[in-house]
Amino acid sequence: MVATAVLKTYGSGDGAVTALREVSATFARGQFTAIMGPSGSGKSTFLHCLAGSDTVTSGTVVLGEVELTGLSRTRRTQLRRDRMGFVFQSFNLLPMLTAEENIRLTGRLAGRHADRPWFDTVVDVLGLRERLDHRP
Numbered sequence: 001m002v003a004t005a006v007l008k009t010y011g012s013g014d015g016a017v018t019a020l021r022e023v024s025a026t027f028a029r030g031q032f033t034a035i036m037g038p039s040g041s042g043k044s045t046f047l048h049c050l051a052g053s054d055t056v057t058s059g060t061v062v063l064g065e066v067e068l069t070g071l072s073r074t075r076r077t078q079l080r081r082d083r084m085g086f087v088f089q090s091f092n093l094l095p096m097l098t099a100e101e102n103i104r105l106t107g108r109l110a111g112r113h114a115d116r117p118w119f120d121t122v123v124d125v126l127g128l129r130e131r132l133d134h135r136p
Contacts, residue, residue: 001027001050006059008045019045022059051084052076081110093136100132 008020019042027033035043048054050061052068053076061068063083068076093102103123107114123129 001064002060002062003046003050004060004062006046006049006061007057008042008049008054009057020049020056024059051080051086053080081106091136095136098133098135099128102136103128 003023003025005022005024006020007018007022010017010019023042023046035046037043045054049056052061052071056069059069063079066079068079071079093099094105097105100123103119104114123132
């Protein structure tokens with residue numbers, strides 16, 4: 001993923017607030033990256049722009065061969081569903097679903113079924129086997 005000169009401004013005129021001022025970064029596939037800074041420095045805004053859940057005022061965000069900044073909201077949503085994974089600061093689990101249902105939810109929404117051996121591997125590595133029937 002490559003972000004180039006990402007500018008994000010909220011509002012306009014005298015009330016405009018610049019949350020990101022031409023931020024550029026490259027993230028290699030399979031690499032872990034920490035984005036750190038004081039409260040209010042634009043970390044969350046930057047992540048939302050990288051994920052396509054927020055639009056940029058100017059600049060570009062490219063995932064593989066796809067430029068997110070030119071996509072419609074629907075296409076950005078599909079791209080997040082199909083090509084991105086998120087670990088949220090707060091869990092964002094649906095309380096009416098079990099742990100297993102929460103894990104499988106995005107696949108179900110995409111019309112896919114999880115590969116059972118892979119699902120079992122992930123559940124076991126994370127130590128969730130005994131909690132699959134529990135609600136958050």
